Amino acid sequence: MSDQSVPDNTGLNLPTNLQIFGKVDPNVRKPTAIVNDSVITGTDVDQRVALIAMANEGAKLSPEDRDRLKLQVLRQLIDETLQIQEAKTADITITPAELTQSYDAVSKRFNRTPATMAAYLRQTGSSDRSLKRQIEGELAWQRYLRRRVEPFVNVGDEEVKGIIDRLEAAKGTDEFNLKEIYLAGNATNGQQVYANARQLIQEIQKGTQPFESYARQFSEASTRAVGGDLGWVRASTLPPELAQATQSMQVGQVAGPIEVSGGYSILYLTDKRQVLTADPRDARLSLKQLTLRFPPNTSQAQAAARAEAFARATKDLRGCGTVEKVAAGIGADVVDNDTVRIRDLPPQLQEVMLKLQVGESSPPFGSAEQGVRALVLCGRDDPQSGNLPSSEQIQGQLEQQRVNLRAQQKLRDLRRDAVVEYR
Structure with a gap:
């Protein structure tokens, strides 16, 4: 038998030339789970899948795509449940009146009344309950971060000044406007995650949906809520693997899967410019x-x-x-x-x-x-010469980055401590 061993770069002290005992397919799982005593049903998953399809202008999904999306949605619903539960420990509860107000606003964006929106959701296989649950999760987590994370994020004047100095020194260097889809993977499921990423890139390149829609559906980074938007970044601020890929990309190009720490990334370069230089x-x-x-x-x-x-x-x-x-x-x-x-x-x-x-x-x-x-x-x-961002703008960007990072860390902690039972 050929040697199937690979270098162990995980820190898990895995045996070399390992053997899998038993037949296990991690993708075969009923879409039902109990998360710390909160039940997620198969109906919950189906209705959220339908909601995603509706939000993407009724995107048609193949049976394989739908099965893959169901697993992704189940993971998102588990995260959403954990976020709502954690918010309640901080005495944060979204009231029915607040849910109704937000639901009405969403209905208006779809040029519908709340009543006709509910009927439309049922027609597409979803429900107003599923949409309100998603709204509750987003509002609860945002308020939790504002109460328990943002007050402890500080950015000093010297730090802001240092960034301004580095911007002036970097004048004329390339800056990239990027969007990212991040898929978490490990030694156990890495090959499957890589295959999923390859298939996802093929779907993106068909152009039936914008990149942002796929990011909201599949990305496991905190930027999922903003369509995977990383904003304007320089290569030097990115992980080496992403920096190398970005510098060889053309505007409008999708690249990946790119192996990074903890998983794989798919990048989309939407624009390019030079720092503090008029374009x-x-x-x-x-x-x-x-x-x-x-x-x-x-x-x-x-x-x-x-x-x-x-x-x-x-x-x-x-x-x-x-x-x-x-x-x-x-x-x-x-x-x-x-x-x-x-x-x-x-x-x-x-x-x-x-x-x-x-x-x-x-x-x-x-x-x-x-x-x-x-x-x-x-x-x-014609545009004027590029101007430095203000100190307030830089401070706000730094604070948001640190809030997002701590939010990711908190969610990872919640996942580790959760009791999740699949049915």
């Missing part, structure tokens, strides 16, 4: 947009012909003052917008708009279904 993509543009809509059932050939005629017309523009006249001649609509940042445009248009002079038009863009468009540049306000 041309932060320029604000004054634009006129011309839109030529196509009749229904327009063929690709007809669309191409009309787009070519549209291109000839926009090429003859003589500044923004002639836009309305040209638009009237070709039957196009005109919309003004004076607040567009270049970085907020699709990547293909960013490169085009960076090169345009005032009064010039972009090449036509669009589709046979949605018509053809062009952007005419009427004015441009």
